Amino acid sequence: MPHPSIQLGEYLIRPVSDGDLTTNVEFVLGIDRPVAQGLAGTDDSGKIIIPVTSFLISGAGDSLVLVDAGSGTQMQPTLGRLPANLRALGVDPATITHVVLTHIHPDHANGLIDDDGAANFPNAALVVAAEEANFWMAPAAAAESPALARQRARNALNLAPYLDRLHIVKNGESLLGLTAMVTPGHTPGHTCWRLDAANQSLLAWGDIVHIAAIQIPRPDAGVFYDMDLDAARASRARILDMAARDRLLIAGAHVTAPGVGHVVRHGEGYVYEPQI
Numbered sequence: 001m002p003h004p005s006i007q008l009g010e011y012l013i014r015p016v017s018d019g020d021l022t023t024n025v026e027f028v029l030g031i032d033r034p035v036a037q038g039l040a041g042t043d044d045s046g047k048i049i050i051p052v053t054s055f056l057i058s059g060a061g062d063s064l065v066l067v068d069a070g071s072g073t074q075m076q077p078t079l080g081r082l083p084a085n086l087r088a089l090g091v092d093p094a095t096i097t098h099v100v101l102t103h104i105h106p107d108h109a110n111g112l113i114d115d116d117g118a119a120n121f122p123n124a125a126l127v128v129a130a131e132e133a134n135f136w137m138a139p140a141a142a143a144e145s146p147a148l149a150r151q152r153a154r155n156a157l158n159l160a161p162y163l164d165r166l167h168i169v170k171n172g173e174s175l176l177g178l179t180a181m182v183t184p185g186h187t188p189g190h191t192c193w194r195l196d197a198a199n200q201s202l203l204a205w206g207d208i209v210h211i212a213a214i215q216i217p218r219p220d221a222g223v224f225y226d227m228d229l230d231a232a233r234a235s236r237a238r239i240l241d242m243a244a245r246d247r248l249l250i251a252g253a254h255v256t257a258p259g260v261g262h263v264v265r266h267g268e269g270y271v272y273e274p275q276i
């Protein structure tokens with residue numbers, strides 16, 4: 001079977017899997033557990049398995065862009081497959097010219113480095129929105145939780161090999177056809193990247209939904225990993241409304257693989273319609 005891909009004008013978009021992440025309905029907030037369980041189709045254990053997908057974009061000159069860097073090998077044994085899956089597609093990670101991050105959470109950024117701390121994408125510039133880079137690169141606040149401090153320390157390692165080729169982008173700025181739309185809440189500078197081709201646009205929306213089976217039909221539901229629940233809910237409402245209204249293709253990091261499709265209004269929420 002050929003690898004799934006979609007052509008948008010001059011751009012070719014190829015989803016590449018990093019593997020599967022096991023999570024739990026207990027991390028879903030603001031919705032009754034039986035309802036969440038029903039939507040996710042899970043039993044009383046609450047276990048939910050979600051995909052982790054990066055997106056390879058070619059077509060802007062000689063660039064080869066990767067949106068999100070995967071989880072690395074230390075999160076869960078079913079993750080960290082991105083480098084091998086790129087090679088299986090015939091793409092040497094050393095040929096990637098830009099890694100563009102939606103946000104700097106472990107399942108999107110720990111794969112920037114290998115187990116020795118060296119760059120997995122040795123020739124890539126790292127593109128991050130200013131709000132996100134500034135938050136994680138700032139010194140720890142005095143009252144910071146130990147979990148956040150640990151994440152900040154890990155992110156310092158993730159970014160270290162890329163600091164001399166870090167490209168910080170402002171909200172609304174475009175690079176290689178991708179425009180940064182900062183959508184704060186899940187993280188302070190969570191970013192959707194909008195690709196405008198001739199007649200169609202695609203939005204690589206990162207973690208606008210973390211658990212798609214629940215949060216697409218019920219966008220009011222948040223997740224434990226949302227650093228600011230209310231802001232994340234507002235960003236999710238805004239992006240889902242825009243994606244449905246403008247019939248944007250969405251490329252979702254945790255939407256049913258391969259993760260490119262449309263969202264359509266349905267009652268108070270939305271349904272997902274895969275395109276590939």
Ligand SMILES: [Zn+2]
Nearest residue numbers: 105107207253
């Ligand atoms: Zn994520």
